[in-house]
Amino acid sequence: VASTIAAAEPADTNYDEKKVPPYELPKLLIDKASQSVGRSEWDSHRRTEILHLFEESVYGKTPKRQLSVRYEVIDSDANAFNGRATRKQIAAFFGEKQYRIDILLYIPNKSKGPVPAFLGMNFYGNHTVHSDPKIIQREKKKARGSFSKRWQAELIIDHGYALATIHRDQVAPDNYRNGFTDGIHPLFYTNGQKKPKPDEWGSIGAWAWSLSRVLDYLETNKQINASHVAVIGHSRLGKTALWAGAQDTRFAMVISNNSGCGGAALYRRCYGERIHHIMKKVSYWFCTNHRQYQKREHELPVDQHMLLALIAPRPLYVASATADRWADPKGEFLAAKHASPVYDLFDTSSLSGHEMPKPDQPIHSTIGYHLRTGKHDMTADDWRQYIKFANRFLKQE
Numbered sequence: 471v472a473s474t475i476a477a478a479e480p481a482d483t484n485y486d487e488k489k490v491p492p493y494e495l496p497k498l499l500i501d502k503a504s505q506s507v508g509r510s511e512w513d514s515h516r517r518t519e520i521l522h523l524f525e526e527s528v529y530g531k532t533p534k535r536q537l538s539v540r541y542e543v544i545d546s547d548a549n550a551f552n553g554r555a556t557r558k559q560i561a562a563f564f565g566e567k568q569y570r571i572d573i574l575l576y577i578p579n580k581s582k583g584p585v586p587a588f589l590g591m592n593f594y595g596n597h598t599v600h601s602d603p604k605i606i607q608r609e610k611k612k613a614r615g616s617f618s619k620r621w622q623a624e625l626i627i628d629h630g631y632a633l634a635t636i637h638r639d640q641v642a643p644d645n646y647r648n649g650f651t652d653g654i655h656p657l658f659y660t661n662g663q664k665k666p667k668p669d670e671w672g673s674i675g676a677w678a679w680s681l682s683r684v685l686d687y688l689e690t691n692k693q694i695n696a697s698h699v700a701v702i703g704h705s706r707l708g709k710t711a712l713w714a715g716a717q718d719t720r721f722a723m724v725i726s727n728n729s730g731c732g733g734a735a736l737y738r739r740c741y742g743e744r745i746h747h748i749m750k751k752v753s754y755w756f757c758t759n760h761r762q763y764q765k766r767e768h769e770l771p772v773d774q775h776m777l778l779a780l781i782a783p784r785p786l787y788v789a790s791a792t793a794d795r796w797a798d799p800k801g802e803f804l805a806a807k808h809a810s811p812v813y814d815l816f817d818t819s820s821l822s823g824h825e826m827p828k829p830d831q832p833i834h835s836t837i838g839y840h841l842r843t844g845k846h847d848m849t850a851d852d853w854r855q856y857i858k859f860a861n862r863f864l865k866q867e
């Protein structure tokens with residue numbers, strides 16, 4: 471199919487497989503000392519080496535310092551969704567400045583005992599996730615329930631899962647207007663610091679941090695089985711879910727929906743969105759060090775198969791969409807496939823031996839993959855696959 475570049479896309483975008491440069495991926499199972507890595511070396515040091523490479527060259531370091539936190543349950547109502555769910559809204563206040571993040575949580579009523587959960591960040595506010603009029607609306611840009619299709623809250627509840635969500639802009643506003651003087655970044659600055667250092671976290675790092683903080687809260691809630699939480703995200707928030715799951719092994723499952731460049735897609739394919747494109751618009755998502763790899767993908771010490779391998783042996787789902795060429799579906803599949811050797815070390819099923827499936831033919835090994843027909847979005851069809859996949863791994867006996 472001849473490639474046409476959409477008006478909004480940069481003129482140098484490559485959509486031609488023949489123009490994908492020959493590339494060699496950095497080796498997952500050879501360590502910095504050039505020694506080959508088996509299961510015990512993976513556990514003892516290789517995993518940590520790779521995590522550090524991502525901190526230094528892609529997302530930046532997440533501060534280790536723990537902030538004090540206080541949770542305030544603002545709302546608890548067992549009559550949500552016509553009595554099928556309990557809605558809870560919890561304000562979490564962090565540090566001395568009592569920085570506030572609002573957690574929206576739906577818990578299915580019919581399940582006995584602690585339930586597994588999906589946790590994801592939303593783009594435009596908790597009130598956009600469902601038309602439920604009781605959801606606290608803290609900002610006005612988008613209407614109530616305007617992203618309910620993307621969230622499928624009732625489908626999730628009816629399958630026995632809780633859903634927890636927070637709003638990205640409440641954690642780190644998704645623009646660089648205030649240059650990291652707002653959101654949570656300043657809570658971690660050392661004396662006189664005004665912005666992150668070159669190897670310190672950008673927005674994706676901050677967003678990922680906040681997902682771990684929601685997991686902290688879920689661990690305190692007896693209705694939730696916090697050891698069965700899937701972290702999920704779409705697009706930039708899919709990049710975020712991957713980075714959260716890579717750093718925080720308490721997440722039992724990780725789901726990347728159309729995460730593309732800086733997410734599940736292999737950088738070295740240089741297909742669709744590339745580092746220099748993403749740097750032009752939203753460099754602040756990454757650490758400053760990441761800028762040096764613009765048009766120099768081959769010099770990166772990592773590629774995204776290594777990010778996905780950091781999830782192993784936990785179940786991982788990577789999903790693409792046919793019309794989402796900007797996110798490079800094939801590059802997303804290949805990263806998942808090339809992460810497989812680490813899953814194989816753990817004797818979990820992987821994508822080794824699989825070729826990229828046709829549209830709408832999901833593969834559910836311990837790594838799940840599908841290419842949904844349609845555009846860049848997270849839909850009911852995607853969710854049906856995620857629930858089916860989660861049923862295998864997160865449902866209690």
Ligand code: GCU
Nearest residue numbers: 705706707729730731743748
């Ligand atoms: C832009 C950006 C992508 C990102 C997407 C999104 O298209 O270039 O990298 O994934 O926005 O978050 O919707």
